[in-house]
Amino acid sequence: MPRIIQNARDFLFSSDFPNDKIIKGDSGSFTVGAYNSAFPEIAHPFTFAPLYILKWSTNPNFDNSFDEIGVSTLDNIQLNGQTDTSKLYLFANNNNGSAVTFYWRVLYFMPPDVMASALPTTKDFEDFNFNTDYNYPKIYLEDRANSSDASIIHGLGYYPQVEVWYMRTDGKLIHLVDNELAFPFKPSADITTSTLTLENNSTSVAYWYYRIYADET
């Protein structure tokens, strides 16, 4: 039976589409002194470089929270991540005049080209795994793009929610969380109502992973 695409975003669940499955969560904290940097390495149990979403805060309760932020920002404190087949690598900069404690949380996902076992994560998270109080992002297209540049036609007719990761030629997997139109040396992803365009912009991208959801952002 073909998948029903029309109005998929109007449903909280749709068994026509896969949903995200969090295969592990992790969290921690570390302190970086004034005008200093730190590069913690956190082991993960997988044999592949997992897709990840990293959040961080300066507050243990995450009252304020940030996505990964790149180098060129207004903020005096920054945290970025990478994964490979053994670890999560964190890169923290503190350009303030006093020490800062970084609190981080990471969610891991299995890449679409990996067919491996993963322990259940039900007990690690919310009381309810599925709860109709919330929407569950429906994965409309998910794949690995085996080229340094790629164009993926989705044809949804609206701007969909998209997640993108790129694998560098050195084996480090990076979640794309920002873009630069003018600056040429950083991978980028553009979205229109019909297409997702991935461009390496003269960087060492080996391949991409992308998820296009049948949900508006």
Place this chain on the structure above:
Amino acid sequence: MKPNEFLLNSDWASLKNDTQGNVISATVSAGQIFNISNPLLAQSFLTVGTRNAGIRARGKSSKYSPWKVGLTLYTNVPVSIPSDPGSGVFDLTLYCSLQRVSPTQMRLSIGTEAGSGAPNMKIEETQTITFVFSTFLSPTQ
């Protein structure tokens, strides 16, 4: 069991959208003067009912049509130096970010990259930045 064999499976936790498809925009007006050593040009707050949330957003400027994945948007903003008309008009990089600053507030900031010792800059072209964002629950750990 292998997660990629299943469409839905309650053995694994899933992302839960708390808010979805929200729109926020801000405008940087032509004629606005700033000093690059104090680079924040504009910021606006939006109150939303986020709970312990992560943020995913994408945005576009009024000048460029493609929407960009992620939290920051870079584009070229024509500027000039008011005290030195002879310097002409040139481009600076515009930076935007959407952050969760409290359990109930998001902040959209627009600015340029930090610098020091630069003269005052005047923006030559009005730009409106539009973001569409969703929030999702961050697992309590």
